[in-house]
Amino acid sequence: MAQTNRRLILRARPKGLLAPGDLQLVESPVPTIADGQALAKVKYLSIDPTMRVWMSVDSYLPVVPLGEVMRAAGLAEVVESRHKKFKKGKKVLGLTGLQEYCVIDAADKRGSFRKVPPIPFLSDTAFLGVLGVTGATAYFGMMDIAKPQKGETLVVSAAAGATGSIAGQIGKIHGCRVVGIAGGAEKCKWITEELGFDAAIDYKQPDWKEKLAAATPKGVDIDYENVGGEIMHEVVQRMNLHGRIVLCGLISGYTKEDPALESFATILRKRLRVQGFIVLDYLDRFMEAATQLGKWKMFGKLKDRETIVEGIEKAPEAINMLFTGENIGKLIVKV
């Protein structure tokens, strides 16, 4: 074949936004395929914030090596096949990379390619968005993690984005008051007038924090977080007791260094669960704790130690001992 395959090669790890040359467009011959392979022509490429992470650091996927085609999800059509599963003419979804032609290999055990389901009335591109990865992200984040209840208040950041716009609508379907945070009047108009969000906060307006407060009079029960930084901080301050934060994205930190985001970035990348916790919530079950702890103590599995300070007048000093690290074990004042 005389055709060429135009491909975008990662040449440098971007600082901040991509600069010209970070991704270099090169022309290569269209690959020839072997047994067990299929050649597919890429039709559509999904552009996602996570790609910026793939360019810079190891995350849930390894960083893209310099000199290789940039990783991307896409929709492609098989144009030549020596692969049992993917026949000529079939449309497929998978990590095509930023290129015009990709090879599907049966030996690729990661199985990143799958056929586009033949569903009528749907455009193919729906499988890159609402029925694809970004839709699934909104779906599982809301259904499995946020578990929205009727009457709760949900705040979604990057609310006009591919994931946020779906997450907010799932909140509406479940009877939540939904407030979206987005940048600019057009996005705010779209999410309220078209998508039915109860309110939209334009974070580019100077009074957005006051407007967020006014739009969440009963506080916030669920934060579907896509942004991080100052926006997340503000939403977190308005959270109600026992609220849930679905840490889905931290786009504010993808193009700049932000040390305050570092712990949250790790929490996201490693899918950690952080649970704030105060024992008073367990007051009804204190006897259970005392009984079990008492048993362990009696059988020598648990040891404790007390630091006892004598005299009520020493209590102020005793409080300071906690912070200067002078006590070991339980600190008690004997009156």
Add this chain to the structure above:
Amino acid sequence: MAQTNRRLILRARPKGLLAPGDLQLVESPVPTIADGQALAKVKYLSIDPTMRVWMSVDSYLPVVPLGEVMRAAGLAEVVESRHKKFKKGKKVLGLTGLQEYCVIDAADKRGSFRKVPPIPFLSDTAFLGVLGVTGATAYFGMMDIAKPQKGETLVVSAAAGATGSIAGQIGKIHGCRVVGIAGGAEKCKWITEELGFDAAIDYKQPDWKEKLAAATPKGVDIDYENVGGEIMHEVVQRMNLHGRIVLCGLISGYTKEDPALESFATILRKRLRVQGFIVLDYLDRFMEAATQLGKWKMFGKLKDRETIVEGIEKAPEAINMLFTGENIGKLIVKV
């Protein structure tokens, strides 16, 4: 009665450590009781880090008003009673305050007082520590939130404290590798030699970060966090996929301003759950998402929008559009 009641009155909100005069020792007459009340003589007072929070800000309990007796938990003995439940001679636990005598009032619906259970072989003070609030904190934090599994690695900060020392031992009881972080050789020796922790990291040593790494060769599955700040940051960086952080205390921030701690302080105070989340973990269930989203879309409950950029050579600019906020809905490159 000619006796006096020595009491510590909160006079000023401390900056950093308590300064002389923040708590003022005053002598008042011992209160006389009315029907439905009992007078108790305080024997022991529990000294806890949370008291420093109570002095400064509204948290899970309201801030202590200036001019009032400082709030504290204690163990007291009833010396005079006109209260049905608490007879003379009974020992009680509750929020006695930092004073020598306290009044127990039947009208106090918060029911903060309870009798000391009559358990042999146990000192009364055990009910302020290992079988009291700090023990219960360790118990519920470990059993309900961390859910330790055999072979997992648990890191406990403030590991020689009243709660940390119990949390670590509960980890050992459940077959975890337990690493404690504490300040100074004596504490480190106690938690390893007496309590059976597998390793202790003295954070006052300059090479504590390297030692933490060496002590957690398989990473960290559970962080029982009592400290926050730099110590928490270091542990979080070593967490394994799907790890759990029990956010129990942030003592490093109680005596100084630390803006980086602010979001975590709110997460703790409001008992929020933060779940980092990446949709690839749900790969097996993608059809469930697509099916439900497809139904909602078909019935008009879900709308989506695409921003389509034409030409693979535009992909680098398209990636930047995500961060400059130029796209609405799903961003796609048509090849």
